[in-house]
Amino acid sequence: MKHFAPKRAALRLFAAAGLAALLPAAALAADPIKIGAVVSATGPASFLGDPQDKTLRMYVERINAAGGVLGRKLELVLYDDASDANKANTFVRRLAMQDEVDAIIGSSTTGATMAMVPLVEGAKVPMISLAAASVIVEPVKPWVFKMPHSDRMAAEKVLADMKQRGFTQMALLSDTGGFGKSGRTETLKAAERMGLKVVEDQVYGDKDTDMTPQLTKIKSSPAQAILVFGTGQAPAIIARNYQQLAVKQPLYTSHGQASMEFVRIAGKAAEGIRMPSPALLIAGALPDSDVQKAVSVAYQKGFEGQFKIDVSTFGGYAHDGLLMLVDAIKRAGSTDKEKVRAAIEKTTGFVGVSGVYKMSATDHMGLDVSAFRMVEVQNGAFKEVKQP
Structure with missing residues (x-):
């Protein structure tokens, strides 16, 4: 037996060396997809950012429970800018340079988003804003998209x-x-x-x-x-x-x-x-033929069931932004930033709670005025105003 010991030891070393050689590739395949986010979860704009924070956390958890994306888990790297544009700038720098995220969602306000834009464009990281002003995507900025309807x-x-x-x-x-x-x-x-x-x-x-x-x-x-x-x-x-x-x-x-x-x-x-x-505020009253009803009702039930508070259109923008990003990563088959950016830009027919999106090289919002419903507060609730 002693005669064969050196050979067996050599075989064990060879096997171990082979396994070590394979580990980097296996580890790489298992690396999470890092989604960065900056929202105004506290401060004067918390009515925007708090439901966005909750929505992002809820859906990342759900997506991971369902197996992740491209066989990989999502890792949400989320910062609260406290409704401060300077903090948003600091956090987006951290996301791009230190956290090395694959894409960014945020921020909640126009001021914070515009403070983030130059660095995002310079770092070439795809970003989906949750703020509304037209200036965010006009003129078109290659790496910046937004979910909310424009002013x-x-x-x-x-x-x-x-x-x-x-x-x-x-x-x-x-x-x-x-x-x-x-x-x-x-x-x-x-x-x-x-x-x-x-x-x-x-x-x-x-x-x-x-x-x-x-x-x-x-x-x-x-x-x-x-x-x-x-x-x-x-x-x-x-x-x-x-x-x-x-x-x-x-x-x-x-x-x-x-x-x-x-x-x-x-x-x-x-x-x-x-x-x-958006249709979300009147989700339950939408006709079954409305393409937004199913997704809006599902989001409303999920959010209100988990957090015991009313759903908001602001959280809805986070819902649409995250799911559109996931859809783009799947279509790109990769987290390569340019491929993901291009996939977002080619998004068409994406049904969200805020509208049916159709992005293009000249339109990084993807909605028109038909995505809005006119509503009126009646007896403490929102009712759609039927227009001729």
Whole structure:
């Protein structure tokens, strides 16, 4: 037996060496797909970022439980920018340079997203924003896409509803943040195109707690309807001020208020307010023939069942962004960044809770105004306004 020991030892060493040679490839195949994310889970924009945080975590867990993507698990590397654009810039740098993620989702606000864009473009990492302003994808930036409907689309949807009601003069009340500024610009352009006269053009700070001076001016103006373009809690304060002043002109908001949180904060003052919204807010009332019903109802049930809070359109953008990214990785058959970027850009017919997306080399949002439904708050709930 001793005569064969050296040969057996040599065979064991050879086998071990062979296994070691195979380990790097096996380990590489098992490496997770790293999805970076920056959201405003805390701070003034937490009403956007918190449901996005929850949605991303929930769906990464579900995808991994179902076997992952391309035989690999997803690893979510998620940072909270606390509604601070400077922090968003710091975190996206970390995601690209230190964490070496395969793609990025975020951030929740236009300001934070725009702080991230230059580094993303320089690092050539595909990024899907969860913020709304048109400037994010106009002009087109090769590595940047976004899920939410644009401020231009929101303005057009609201103004079309005003015109259908016979209004020809309107008032605009917008916040001084990135979303409000962009929304104001797009509304003024849309009004000129669509033949509505803006007779009052008022602004407010997103942290202001009383907008009665602006509303008092609007009340006494010839405006026949009012559009509030902003995010956060301020539009709910405006709704309460509007009710206190007994303003008669119909009140509209942008899609930035398309959530039950707005209704909860505004209370009875929310009644009668109209706004453009994705199908998600009226998912249960959609006809079975609507292609968005199944995916919207499934997301709503899953989210509300797990977190015991109302679903929001803002979380819906995270749902669509993550699932579109996963779909692109599958079609690319790889996490090669250029291949994934190209696959996102070629996305067509992707049914999300926010619309049916059709991306292209000239359109990195992939939605048009038909993706919006006009809704009105009635008895504390959103109801679709049937338009001719």
